[in-house]
Amino acid sequence: MKKLLIATILMTGISVSAYATADKGTETGTVQGTIIDAETKKPVANVTFSATIRKASFFKEIVTDANGNFKINNVPVGEHTIxxxxxxxxxxxxxxxxxxxxxxxxLEFEVVEAEEEIHEPLISPITIHSF
Known part of the structure; x- marks a missing residue:
């Protein structure tokens, strides 16, 4: 976890969209998507992906599959940190x-290969699409 605190906060690209499911009234939602390499545009396997929400004491960590996909069900509603x-x-x-x-x-995240152990922070924009 210490590595995360030292590492650069970088998000070169993220696309977000939401669509309705049949699971109404649960006070939860689902987060799913793909993580791809920013340069090659190919999926990145075995990436640790976590979602947290402070007010609900929620923390869930998963690893992407061979196609760079992840899915977390029963995520409490609210603002999360990914x-x-x-x-x-x-x-x-x-x-x-x-x-x-x-x-x-x-969600679709683009990740950038690390050039050095420590990088200066860089924050990039987020694009949200709702359907």
Whole structure:
């Protein structure tokens, strides 16, 4: 975890969309998506992906599959902090990712290969698409 605090906060790209599911009234949602290499545009496997929400004491950590995909079900509604970490890539962190009740939040993250152990912080824009 200390590595995450030292590492550069970098998000070169993120696309977000939400669509309705049949799971209404649960006060939870789903977060799913793909993590790709920013240069090659190919999926990145075995990336640690975590979502946290302070007010609900929620923390969930998963690892992407061979196709760079992840999915977390039963995520409490509210604003979450997303952290992405993989050896050889810059750690990324994005705050205020909003999970809504009964919706699936689709994310696509681009990660950048690490050039050095420590980098200066860089924050890039987020694009949100709602359907």
């Amino acid at each position: 952290v992405i970490d993989k050896v050889g890539y810059r750690a990324s962190k994005k705050e205020a990712i909003l999970v809504k009740e009964g919706l699936v939040l689709k």
